[in-house]
Amino acid sequence: MAQFNQTISVDCVIFGFDGEQLNVLLVDRTLTKEGQEIFSDLTLTGNHIYEDEELDNAAARILFDLTGVKDIYLEQFGVFASPERLNHPNDRQWLLANGRNPDSRIVSVAYFSLIATKEITLEWKGRNVKWYPVNSVGTLAFDHNQILSKALAALRNKLRSAPIGFALLPEKFTLSQLQKIYEIILGTELDKRNFRKKIARMKYLIPLNEKQKGVAHKPAQLYVFDRDIYEKSKTEMFDFSI
Amino acid sequence: MAQFNQTISVDCVIFGFDGEQLNVLLVDRTLTKEGQEIFSDLTLTGNHIYEDEELDNAAARILFDLTGVKDIYLEQFGVFASPERLNHPNDRQWLLANGRNPDSRIVSVAYFSLIATKEITLEWKGRNVKWYPVNSVGTLAFDHNQILSKALAALRNKLRSAPIGFALLPEKFTLSQLQKIYEIILGTELDKRNFRKKIARMKYLIPLNEKQKGVAHKPAQLYVFDRDIYEKSKTEMFDFSI
DNA sequence: ACAAAAGTGTTGCAGATACACCCATGG
DNA sequence: CCATGGGTGTATCTGCAACACTTTTGT
Numbered sequence: 001m002a003q004f005n006q007t008i009s010v011d012c013v014i015f016g017f018d019g020e021q022l023n024v025l026l027v028d029r030t031l032t033k034e035g036q037e038i039f040s041d042l043t044l045t046g047n048h049i050y051e052d053e054e055l056d057n058a059a060a061r062i063l064f065d066l067t068g069v070k071d072i073y074l075e076q077f078g079v080f081a082s083p084e085r086l087n088h089p090n091d092r093q094w095l096l097a098n099g100r101n102p103d104s105r106i107v108s109v110a111y112f113s114l115i116a117t118k119e120i121t122l123e124w125k126g127r128n129v130k131w132y133p134v135n136s137v138g139t140l141a142f143d144h145n146q147i148l149s150k151a152l153a154a155l156r157n158k159l160r161s162a163p164i165g166f167a168l169l170p171e172k173f174t175l176s177q178l179q180k181i182y183e184i185i186l187g188t189e190l191d192k193r194n195f196r197k198k199i200a201r202m203k204y205l206i207p208l209n210e211k212q213k214g215v216a217h218k219p220a221q222l223y224v225f226d227r228d229i230y231e232k233s234k235t236e237m238f239d240f241s242i
Numbered sequence: 243m244a245q246f247n248q249t250i251s252v253d254c255v256i257f258g259f260d261g262e263q264l265n266v267l268l269v270d271r272t273l274t275k276e277g278q279e280i281f282s283d284l285t286l287t288g289n290h291i292y293e294d295e296e297l298d299n300a301a302a303r304i305l306f307d308l309t310g311v312k313d314i315y316l317e318q319f320g321v322f323a324s325p326e327r328l329n330h331p332n333d334r335q336w337l338l339a340n341g342r343n344p345d346s347r348i349v350s351v352a353y354f355s356l357i358a359t360k361e362i363t364l365e366w367k368g369r370n371v372k373w374y375p376v377n378s379v380g381t382l383a384f385d386h387n388q389i390l391s392k393a394l395a396a397l398r399n400k401l402r403s404a405p406i407g408f409a410l411l412p413e414k415f416t417l418s419q420l421q422k423i424y425e426i427i428l429g430t431e432l433d434k435r436n437f438r439k440k441i442a443r444m445k446y447l448i449p450l451n452e453k454q455k456g457v458a459h460k461p462a463q464l465y466v467f468d469r470d471i472y473e474k475s476k477t478e479m480f481d482f483s484i
Numbered sequence: 485a486c487a488a489a490a491g492t493g494t495t496g497c498a499g500a501t502a503c504a505c506c507c508a509t510g511g
Numbered sequence: 512c513c514a515t516g517g518g519t520g521t522a523t524c525t526g527c528a529a530c531a532c533t534t535t536t537g538t
Binding site for chain 2: 005007049052053054076081082083105107
Binding site: 433435436439440454456457458459460461 | 499500501502503507508509510511
């Protein structure tokens with residue numbers, strides 16, 4: 001593999017869902033000097049790209065490096081390149097301590113991605129990453145709060161126009177889980193019956209002959225998403241509303 | 243102003259509407275050597291950014307340089323950074339002839355913008371730019387065909403979710419002109435009466451006490467778009483469809 | 485037996501579609 | 512007076528929202 005490109009980086013906003021909340025994967029950034037902690041805060045996951053690497057591949061690589069998972073939903077949603085984006089004192093100090101020039105400009109191409117929180121083990125390669133509920137994220141490094149909020153907006157938008165909710169769920173999921181995802185991301189309450197009527201119209205959500213087990217209530221039917229059927233139905237789905 | 247950043251450029255897909263067709267503004271790229279024309283093709287408008295310049299400002303600057311118009315609708319819709327995007331022979335030759343290194347990687351941040359074709363004079367600063375109907379654009383330089391088709395997709399999407407059609411029209415416009423824009427961009431035919439019913443619901447489209455002049459038929463009422471009313475109504479307009 | 489979530493139908497209303505004729509102007 | 516696009520209303524259909532009770536399991 002070639003070397004890193006010094007001016008282009010990719011940041012990934014990795015969303016996860018644990019059944020209750022929408023979470024983001026954040027990296028612990030602690031700067032120490034002679035054993036003393038100088039500061040400690042959090043960043044999104046990201047990295048520079050290799051000279052011969054496509055952006056999409058760089059994003060997938062970063063994701064794999066941190067989570068050990070491949071073939072994940074990934075979508076580019078913006079570029080962040082303000083000349084001031086590395087100007088905060090902590091950020092400059094951090095860059096200096098890592099042998100980088102805080103005055104050189106870095107464009108960051110931002111992706112968001114969706115995975116089921118439980119599907120991944122964060123012990124992978126001993127990275128210092130953790131899930132944080134999106135609602136309680138404090139001040140992040142660089143312009144990462146901006147990136148996160150734009151990612152949320154992009155996620156909401158996308159969720160309205162394409163069936164991506166189950167990317168946050170295990171392969172087999174229940175309709176209530178799916179409904180909860182819509183409710184949390186869109187910030188609404190949805191009617192159970194109306195929700196299920198819509199689902200019934202989506203031919204690519206396929207009920208299995210299989211039910212939940214070990215729950216202290218009527219076990220729910222499990223569903224899977226069929227990508228092939230979805231791709232076919234997409235061509236027919238035209239939305240001519242002005 | 244600082245100097246140019248060599249690795250970051252901004253490309254603008256400038257759409258115009260002439261009453262009949264959707265057009266793109268393209269730049270003539272003719273390479274000559276010792277008075278001999280070596281090749282001649284077309285590119286999108288674009289330029290490198292200045293070291294201390296925001297991306298949005300760079301896009302606005304490029305637009306102003308080429309058209310002499312300010313305060314234009316502009317929207318970022320993607321980044322193009324494939325390591326192979328400058329690899330075609332003509333492109334390499336062109337870069338070399340212009341003193342640039344064809345092997346260095348350039349990321350291009352792409353914007354699309356909307357203006358009324360007739361509002362601008364292309365003699366501005368003697369640039370070699372011209373309008374071309376989007377339907378009959380041939381092979382463009384670099385990856386500009388890719389950029390153009392993604393711009394069209396972004397435009398269609400945006401048009402469905404936000405009232406931006408009149409950005410392609412003069413300040414005062416008729417409803418038939420607006421309808422034609424929707425028809426051409428979305429590739430549909432729309433019913434005149436139903437279209438006007440939707441318009442009537444948009445309180446930010448304001449009928450003037452003024453009519454078309456010099457047309458050989460019943461003169462149409464002119465409308466303007468009121469940005470303030472739009473911004474207010476936006477907050478209420480929530481779309482909770484899943 | 486009880487707690488907890490799953491699952492299921494009907495009705496009213498609003499917004500979408502389909503459709504045809506008269507009007508004002510310039511030439 | 513003719514050609515051209517401007518402007519208008521109604522009937523039907525379809526999709527969305529609101530709403531409450533029975534079922535299955537684990538403890």
